[in-house]
Amino acid sequence: MTQHSRDTPQFYLTAPSPCPYLPGRHERKVFTHLVGDKAGDLNDLLTHGGFRRSQSIAYRPACDQCRACVSIRVIANEFRPSRNFKKVLARNADIISEQRNAVPTSEQYSVFRAYLDQRHRNGGMADMTVLDYAMMVEDSHVETRLIEYRRRGPDSGITGRGEDLIAVALTDVLSDGLSMVYSFFEPSEESRSLGTFMILDHIARARRLGLPYVYLGYWIEGSKKMDYKGRYLPQQRLAPSGWLRVDASGESLSEPQD
Numbered sequence: 454m455t456q457h458s459r460d461t462p463q464f465y466l467t468a469p470s471p472c473p474y475l476p477g478r479h480e481r482k483v484f485t486h487l488v489g490d491k492a493g494d495l496n497d498l499l500t501h502g503g504f505r506r507s508q509s510i511a512y513r514p515a516c517d518q519c520r521a522c523v524s525i526r527v528i529a530n531e532f533r534p535s536r537n538f539k540k541v542l543a544r545n546a547d548i549i550s551e552q553r554n555a556v557p558t559s560e561q562y563s564v565f566r567a568y569l570d571q572r573h574r575n576g577g578m579a580d581m582t583v584l585d586y587a588m589m590v591e592d593s594h595v596e597t598r599l600i601e602y603r604r605r606g607p608d609s610g611i612t613g614r615g616e617d618l619i620a621v622a623l624t625d626v627l628s629d630g631l632s633m634v635y636s637f638f639e640p641s642e643e644s645r646s647l648g649t650f651m652i653l654d655h656i657a658r659a660r661r662l663g664l665p666y667v668y669l670g671y672w673i674e675g676s677k678k679m680d681y682k683g684r685y686l687p688q689q690r691l692a693p694s695g696w697l698r699v700d701a702s703g704e705s706l707s708e709p710q711d
Contacts, residue, residue, distance in 0.1 A: 462486065462495060466515060473577070474676040478519055484512035492594035497628050503691045505670055506625060506634055508592035514671070521673050524691040526630060526666040527652075528698075529659035531687050538653060545650045547605045549615035552658075555597040557590040559583070560618050564639050571640035589623070589635070596626040597634070600658075602651065620647045624655065630666030631659050652685060 462485040472478040487496050487509050496506055503524040504511040514522040534542065562583045569579055581589070590599065600622040603615025620638035624631050633655055638647035655667045672690065673679035689696040 469517075472516075472519075474673050474678055475519075475521060478521075479516070480519075481515045481517065482512045483515040484510050487511050487594050489594065493596060496595045496625065500625075500627060500632055500668060501629075506593075506595065506632070508589060509594055521675070522671040522679075523673070524668075524670070525672045525682055525685075525688050526668045526696070527656055527685045528687045528689065529630070529656050529665060529667055532656050532660075532685065534653065535684075538649070541646045541649045542653060545645055545647070548602050548619070548645075548650070549605055550600055550602050550654055551614065553599045553601055555590050555593060555599055555623070557587040561590075561599070561601075561621050562586045564618055564621060565637050567640055568637040593625075598624050598626060600624055600651070600654070602638075602647070602654075619645075620651060622651050622655065627664075627668070630664045630668055631655050631662075632668040633670070649681075656685070 464483055464485045467482045467484065469479040469481050472480045485495075485499070487506065492509075496504075496511060499511045499513075500506075502513070504513040513524075516522075565581075565586055569581065573579060590597075601618055602620035602622075604617045604619060606616035618639075619642050620636070622636040623634045625634055633652070636648065636651050638645075638651075652667070652669065659665070659667050666689070667685075669682045669685065671679060672682040674683070683699075686699060686701050688699050690699055691697075
């Protein structure tokens, strides 16, 4: 890759392919590479414009005649857990979370493999090997962390660490928030609602770090896979006019936010 392309991002458009979220539709994406010394700044800028990161690629939907994918970010300092969210927090009171450098381990891959086999066996990631997983974690030119979630053990009060690994989140640290790139959990622990718990934990982490937002990717109304993201309120959703606030009722939109 030339120095010019490192300093001035080049954007590309994918060919149409079946949409994984809305039956009968096709998707296209616009993407660019995140490399070089300015990758972090570019990732910040593009995330604010509705892009998502996957390894060293930043992408966003560019579908013909469809705008169903809406970028959302939770307003961390104003978020207050609902009764159901409080139940999830209570259900996972025995979990200890720890931030680590983005270094893959065989223990993580074991949970990742079980998660794919149980929940996404027909998905695009179903054939990922341990080397593919390592690339997913390590191929990043931006500030990326792994958050591990472990059961509290008999020595946790002394060591501050948990024991059995049951969930992992791959997270980017942006100038104004945390961006949840990918998360997975042990499928045998499904009753814990670990996907929800990890989002709640990230909201709390952002608040402690003084970061205003948690970026959750795309909310897609009517998609069973993506509609759940609309429950974390208040939040902002990216519209053509800018980021619009959605209040606790989940209905009203305010003026564009900076």
